[in-house]
Amino acid sequence: MLSRFDYIRPQVLEDALAFLGENTGTKILAGGTDLMVMLRRNAEMPEHILDIKSIPETKQLEYKPGSGLFIGASITVNQVAEAEAIQKRYAALVQGANSLASYQLRNRATLVGNICNASPGADLAAPLLVYEATVHIAGSRGTRQVAIDQFFTGVKKTVLQPDEMVLGISLPDVGPGDDSIFLKQARIKGHDLGIVGVAARRTAANTYLVAMSAVAPTPIRLTKLEEMLNSQGVTAELAVLAGEKARSLIKPISDVRSSAEYRLHISGILVKRALMQLLVIGGK
Numbered sequence: 001m002l003s004r005f006d007y008i009r010p011q012v013l014e015d016a017l018a019f020l021g022e023n024t025g026t027k028i029l030a031g032g033t034d035l036m037v038m039l040r041r042n043a044e045m046p047e048h049i050l051d052i053k054s055i056p057e058t059k060q061l062e063y064k065p066g067s068g069l070f071i072g073a074s075i076t077v078n079q080v081a082e083a084e085a086i087q088k089r090y091a092a093l094v095q096g097a098n099s100l101a102s103y104q105l106r107n108r109a110t111l112v113g114n115i116c117n118a119s120p121g122a123d124l125a126a127p128l129l130v131y132e133a134t135v136h137i138a139g140s141r142g143t144r145q146v147a148i149d150q151f152f153t154g155v156k157k158t159v160l161q162p163d164e165m166v167l168g169i170s171l172p173d174v175g176p177g178d179d180s181i182f183l184k185q186a187r188i189k190g191h192d193l194g195i196v197g198v199a200a201r202r203t204a205a206n207t208y209l210v211a212m213s214a215v216a217p218t219p220i221r222l223t224k225l226e227e228m229l230n231s232q233g234v235t236a237e238l239a240v241l242a243g244e245k246a247r248s249l250i251k252p253i254s255d256v257r258s259s260a261e262y263r264l265h266i267s268g269i270l271v272k273r274a275l276m277q278l279l280v281i282g283g284k
């Protein structure tokens with residue numbers, strides 16, 4: 001049975017922030033696809049639930065040439081997957097979005113909720129990491145911006161303070177020749193978090209960025225692997241070595257979805273495959 005809570009749906013940001021400042025122990029509700037599960041299990045028993053979906057600033061989904069993309073906190077995963085401006089420029093993000101759960105769930109789930117829930121296996125984290133996204137945070141004491149690689153602090157933990165909420169996430173603009181890919185290994189297609197997720201990006205300046213989910217307490221960038229790729233130049237031979245290098249940089253755990261051994265094995269394969277596919281996309 002659900003525990004009792006007050007439900008608040010502010011219409012303006014100022015009211016939401018004032019409420020958060022005055023009521024610690026408030027849980028923010030976006031799509032509710034993570035939160036409702038926790039409420040039903042009584043794993044979360046908040047006094048107040050603050051629904052952010054009427055706040056105009058959270059409904060913004062905008063791409064501006066030169067400045068890039070802003071995805072507000074109420075934007076659903078399907079809206080991300082189906083936006084033409086995102087499909088044209090941010091392939092890994094669209095692939096990550098399309099791989100999250102089922103179509104019906106993606107109609108409720110938000111990209112920002114995926115990040116705030118901070119599961120190590122969150123599908124949209126690795127794509128956001130390779131685009132070096134920025135998290136826009138607002139609280140009763142002001143606003144701040146945090147780089148996505150500084151946002152996660154542990155399993156289901158972030159830098160967010162109790163009086164803060166995420167307004168949205170921005171990604172820098174990318175030009176022609178900037179390519180990316182997201183690969184996910186899951187137990188059941190369309191219904192489950194990944195056993196492992198890999199995002200790889202090659203910028204127009206031929207710089208590689210690689211990030212993974214479900215191989216550490218938080219989603220991570222593999223900066224040591226990136227150094228190897230960017231100093232040696234990616235070839236098919238190096239992609240094979242990169243898979244092995246990736247295995248040496250992660251320490252996955254065993255859980256209900258996979259053994260640590262299988263995660264290590266499949267991580268190397270997905271990293272190699274992602275780099276190979278980027279080579280093919282780039283005609284190299």
Ligand SMILES: Cc1cc2nc3c(=O)[nH]c(=O)nc-3n(C[C@H](O)[C@H](O)[C@H](O)COP(=O)(O)OP(=O)(O)OC[C@H]3O[C@@H](n4cnc5c(N)ncnc54)[C@H](O)[C@@H]3O)c2cc1C
Nearest residue numbers: 028030031032033034035101109110113114116123166192
């Ligand atoms: C059947 C099922 C399958 C799933 N499959 C996948 C999958 O394949 N891949 C995957 O990555 N995830 C999966 N999920 C998890 C979930 O759907 C996603 O994480 C989703 O993106 C969460 O978004 P939401 O809007 O529903 O978040 P909510 O449930 O509304 O919120 C999630 C958490 O973030 C907090 N929060 C939300 N928005 C904000 C904000 N703006 N500021 C501060 N805190 C905020 C909430 O308080 C809560 O703690 C699955 C869930 C279910 C039930």
